[in-house]
Amino acid sequence: MNALPTKHPTDAAAEASESEPTITADELRDEAEQIERNVESVIDGKHDAVRVALTVLLAEGHLLIEDVPGVGKTMLAKALAKSVDCSVSRIQFTPDLLPSDVTGVSVYNQPERRFEFKPGAVFSNIVIGDEINRASPKTQSALLESMEERHVTVDGSTYPLPDPFIVIATQNPVEMEGTYELPEAQRDRFMARIAMGYPDEGAEIDMLTGRDTSSPLSRIGAVVTSDRLRDMMTLARRVFASDALKQYAVAIARGTRDDPDLRLGASPRATLQLVRAAKARAALEGRDFVLPDDVDALAVSVLAHRLLPTSRAMGQHHERAAVLADVVTRVVAGTPVPTGQPK
Structure with a gap:
């Protein structure tokens, strides 16, 4: 397997200030x-x-x-x-x-x-x-x-x-x-x-x-x-994240901002960290590129704790974490996967 990372033009500026990893x-x-x-x-x-x-x-x-x-x-x-x-x-x-x-x-x-x-x-x-x-x-x-x-x-x-x-x-x-x-x-x-x-x-x-x-x-x-x-x-x-993959992460974050069960959705910082975490997961799997699967697997862990549910969404529930995890799971399931990106 080739060493990470594969060079990509969009990452050139960020790589310029870093030493090559050994x-x-x-x-x-x-x-x-x-x-x-x-x-x-x-x-x-x-x-x-x-x-x-x-x-x-x-x-x-x-x-x-x-x-x-x-x-x-x-x-x-x-x-x-x-x-x-x-x-x-x-x-x-x-x-x-x-x-x-x-x-x-x-x-x-x-x-x-x-x-x-x-x-x-x-x-x-x-x-x-x-x-x-x-x-x-x-x-x-x-x-x-x-x-x-x-x-x-x-x-x-x-x-x-x-x-x-x-x-x-x-x-x-x-x-x-x-x-x-x-x-x-x-x-x-x-x-x-x-x-x-x-x-x-x-x-x-x-x-x-x-x-x-x-x-x-x-x-x-x-x-x-x-x-x-x-x-x-x-x-x-x-690790390389395609433009389509980044759009997918943004769509998930924006989905939380528009969800009727939330009064506070994911911040832009949350989107950035979701992609960074997905890159690390891809590296752990031995890949030099991110898949939607990486984003899906980490969405609840990265996004749920940042959100605030509405009182209606809480209803009779006493565990806010469980309610928020359900909301994020629903948002991810309802977000279209980018064309040409396997899921």
Whole structure:
């Protein structure tokens, strides 16, 4: 199989500023499978969730893991972070957490008579935000600038974040006590949202057997270097998406904006991230081009958490995530596939 990427005129400008990746499509797929196996040695029976998490990682996006306590949200985030040889920090979000605890603070140096910036926990390649919706909205908003612009501004000075920079956040359902709902602006900055769900009976029995004496996290280590991960990200970014495919993604996003069951549809940022995630999925499959199947497979994970349903759509339902997933699935099913694009 040829190495990714295939050169395309429309991508020439974007490629001009990038160095050539020293990795082929087959190597990317093999190393991604190593990461996947590493994570799945810790997370039992959650192949789909692990696959989406790996897709988001390669697409240089941020991941939101939402579910009830005790189903492995933090375990998945830690396992993914430990599988890559990058700097990792963990922030336990609590009601008394301050924005400066996240971004950093300027401290006055008395002997030198000047302020010095002390970086916060956000200055890592992979930031694990545990129970992000237990902190106040003010503290949550401290992540907004860093997640979108890859830098932090404190006291008028701007500090770049490491490359790559990925936020993997967990949250409990908003219906639970002690939580604050994430603002729409922050949810929109997460490329994808996944739910863990309860394990099946066999996986739960295996978990009881395998965790009697030690945590499975202690048995895994990095399988990919940070430089190699950057090459994998560059390769995924260069996967070709045709104009027809891009029009298909836009049509799906516009379908959510016009849907009568939604009072807030997908943003242009959502469309951009849907295509980026689809490119990463194609790369994981060993292809140098995106198919509508890639978009369809990721539409719910990438779009649903950004939307707001109408009160009529909620009706007697108590789980907003399920309602939104149904709406996105319906929109995708009703969007015509581009001519000449297999589905």
